[in-house]
Amino acid sequence: MAAAGARSAVDWITVAERLATDQVAPLAGEIDRTDRLPTAIRAALASSGLMSLSCPAAFGGAEADMRTIARVLEILATASAAVATVLSVHLSVAVGPIVLHGTPVQHRTLLPRLASGEWLGAFALTEPAVGSDAARLTTHYRRTEDGFRLRGNKMFTTSAESADVIVLFATRDPAEGHRGISAFAVPKGTPGLSVGQRLDKMGIRGSETVELVLDDARVPISALLGPEGEGFRIALQSLAGGRIGIAACALGVARAAFAAMRTAAQEDPADWKRAAVARAYSELEAAAALVGQAAELKDRGAAFVDSASAAKLFSSQAAVHIANAGLDVAGRNGLRAGSVAERLLRDARVFPIVEGTTEIQELILGRDLIGR
């Protein structure tokens, strides 16, 4: 890995391509089958420097732009959607809000270890009974003399069993709605914080998805991330950026499905397969353009939320369509458990749901384009 000072000169696309081809792709089937991220892959993510991409150079980060991050995630997702998703969550919704809203002390204590890859980050908003309508979350916090006590459950939290820092959201009073929500950077080992059930999923297996239990978890004042009551805004802002990352992961799955489909069609050509490949190619190119445009707008400091929603909506659906058509082209062999075509369809199916469902992207775009 390049030293922190030399990181601007690193070609992150080449780093990602080598990692994807040499280390991730050979283990992709095993990651899916065992539903575990091998320690070698976790170590390779750290040593590659890719976990530093969204962190400022002052804290050992690569300070890469969103276009680079999106390409890196896309490349990794062509090899393993699970590995790319773990990196996307770390970079966008864990490191991202700490960079934007952390205090100087949080920056100094958290960012260098998150950037070096020694630490992994997670993001805990969803609860057993609260998903899309996050303003209704019920995990509760109260102030004490020495900090906060948090009580409640978080659900579907990616990487949270392995994570060293969790950006977590709680409310001081559910009656206050979104105005009552605050964000916390909760460290591993916090007394009263434990991991509940680990969820067995159909897709992106190998990226752990767990329940977190907060039983009067004792969080110090220094863990408050951003001003009290600003948590909902921080969550929405983080998710808007995160959607470009998730859209890029979906694009990677679509690209892998397209490549497999094209090879299968070349081996046994037929007109209907040519037509299917042509349709898939058009969707893939359109998805790539949308992801690239959203990333470019974010890099320019322009309004990017609508573009990010459109990219997330379109590329996650394109991944499902292309992986599904890929299964048709692969024929009966594609249906065998453990086939690449089957894994890609299961992986693709996750992306219209995570980090804001398709209907929620439609809601965001509809409100913005038409008005309430």
Ligand SMILES: Cc1cc2nc3c(=O)[nH]c(=O)nc-3n(C[C@H](O)[C@H](O)[C@H](O)COP(=O)(O)OP(=O)(O)OC[C@H]3O[C@@H](n4cnc5c(N)ncnc54)[C@H](O)[C@@H]3O)c2cc1C
């Ligand atoms: C693999 C995986 C990883 C995840 N990782 C994380 C994570 O790291 N951190 C985290 O906080 N969360 C995580 N999530 C949770 C994810 O973000 C939620 O699943 C998602 O926000 C949707 O919430 P829900 O599943 O509760 O669905 P619900 O909100 O219950 O929605 C159910 C259905 O109703 C639709 N719907 C809901 N509201 C409306 C509306 N107003 N108009 C129209 N349709 C609507 C939805 O689109 C959906 O189809 C993860 C989920 C998965 C599957």
